[in-house]
Amino acid sequence: MSSTSVATPAARRVVFPFTAIVGQEEMKLALILNVIDPKIGGVMIMGDRGTGKSTTIRALADLLPEIPVVPNDPFNSHPTDPDLMSDDVRQKLLQGEDIPTDHKKVEMIDLPLGATEDRVCGTIDIEKALSEGVKAFEPGLLAKANRGILYVDEVNLLDDHLVDVLLDSAASGWNTVEREGISIRHPASFVLVGSGNPEEGELRPQLLDRFGMHSEIHTVREPVLRVQIVEQRSEFDQSPPEFLTKYQGQQEELQQRIVNAQQLLPAVNIDYDLRVKISEVCSELNVDGLRGDIVTNRAAKALTAFEQRTEVTVEDIQRVIVLCLRHRLRKDPLESIDSGYKVEKAFARVFEVELPEDATETNGTGQKLGARS
Template identity: 75%
Template sequence: MDKIKNKIRPVFPFTAIVGQEEMKLALILNVIDPKIGGVMIMGDRGTGKSTTIRAIADLLPEIEVVDDDMFNSHVSDYDLMSDLVKQQIESKLNVKTHFIKVPMVDLPLGATEDRLCGTIDIEKALHEGVKSFEPGLLAKANRGILYVDEVNLLDDHLVDILLDSAASGWNTVEREGISIRHPARFVLVGSGNPEEGELRPQLLDRFGMHAEIRTVKDPSLRVKIVEQRAQFDQDPYGCIQEYSDKQQELKDIIIKAQKNLMNVVIDYDLKVKISQICGILNVDGLRGDIVTNRAAKAFAAYQNKDEVDIEDIKTVITLCLRHRLRKDPLETIDSGDKVSDVVSEILS
């Protein structure tokens, strides 16, 4: 235990977090299938957003990365490896690997584009003919989680870059005719407080899921959360030990779901119903349909099933669509309730 204390900064266990089921489910589904497109978490201050996001990163199994590679390159998946590693593999060179914890990268509000994307050393390139690249946060986040707190206060230009990289899985840096690209496949997690300003609708639409969290009102539940936090602050390693079995159980379920995801099918009639719901709700574009299909499959895999059923869709569809509805300032009904009403009508 002493060795552990010296090496690891304690992280609150994911399975110990009380309540906020919507946020926890959205994070788990994005970890099972990163192609869902990330999650936007909007809610009151002090509701455990940051704690939960750090906890899911800590829970995930370690990943195998290529030695001396600045992009956490995968050893066999071409979409997740840098051009240099591809060349080494194609040249039949022996590529050594090691295991690391899933990267959890924070994007600070004051970050510049260079800090995010990385920079090319022009002087070195011109004088020595060497492409010298200083990696940014997108490189560090490859195959991990990129967390942006208060994303609604982040410069729109940076949000655009983030969303483009998250969607394409690649980051390209160009300067003075020199171009470098590298894999940047990560789960993008944004959080914010709606009182501090909304995100532009076209940017909001690019997040796969949208979880809303509220401060817990039940007094006994609030006491439980406070006591649990106090227990962790007093003896973090004891708390981690107490939840180790539950943590391992959830980790095993996630690993199994990731492997089983490609075998999960969704019936054509259910796909039609999803698109019908999106049509009735006037959801622009097809992102809503695509994300709901993906999320339903991930949820089925999470439950160790091979086929999506109506209940799976009902569980995930509000998370996938509520932020894609056109906002009417005069409307009193919540967008989540609006989705639920149409869903109960179509998926009865």
């Protein structure tokens, strides 16, 4: 099978198709942009229980094309790209050995809440290392997640130290394990997706800021849409192969758009004046550090590539800026206005555009306080 093909319904795991998911456009867009450019830095999805967070992420992993890998390699090493291969494979490449190539589906790794640091990062067998003189390394979940998606449900309940480890690996693309003077590192380049329910506590602002994008999702309120979602799920459960066949064309089309966007991304340009205005918005909102500026630039370029264009427009920036900045604003415990509205307001002022008609102040729970023009 070629590296850009979708598996036939009969051959692939039964996963609800991404293109059949109704609503939650904000979450879907954030996930797609991170797949186009993993350097955006992942997505934090906060929302009510039962809103399809896990279903959507699994569906995205299943949608993506197969990737070339070195057979039987625990790190999913790329056969030709040195930045995405383990030290062993790179050594063989430097020695001129022939590196075999296989293809496999992009993996989505679930990180269980009770996972230990050893389970996540991997362990070194000291006894074997000392007795046999080899670096005996037992890979962890970060190794399995290389070149895939790492999903952490209830990330706000995970130990802060572990969240730090995940974010470090996601940012650097490498995981280093050190024990008793022995050090091993391996590629760990993945799209980090965290999800959580705000009722169970927020992430510390320092950790939240390190997620590239932040998507807020709420339970669908429109009765017609709710009925559509329930009927679709029922239809899928009754006959998955039939349901998958129905969406096969849309799945292939979206997959091809993502592949094309990944290839087009290096050619996308964002005008200097637009970059200055993005930084002006960040400055006006008192966003700490430069992550907000960098991520907004990257996300706007990824969206432009997804739309099959090479010049970023004001509309592209408008579509991503709330996702990139809403979680970076300095928190005031007495603040009752939703931070997404504050970002939209600052954007409209700096870019001299009108606020969208549906821009509203909310009380932080998604409940509208009144539309603003």
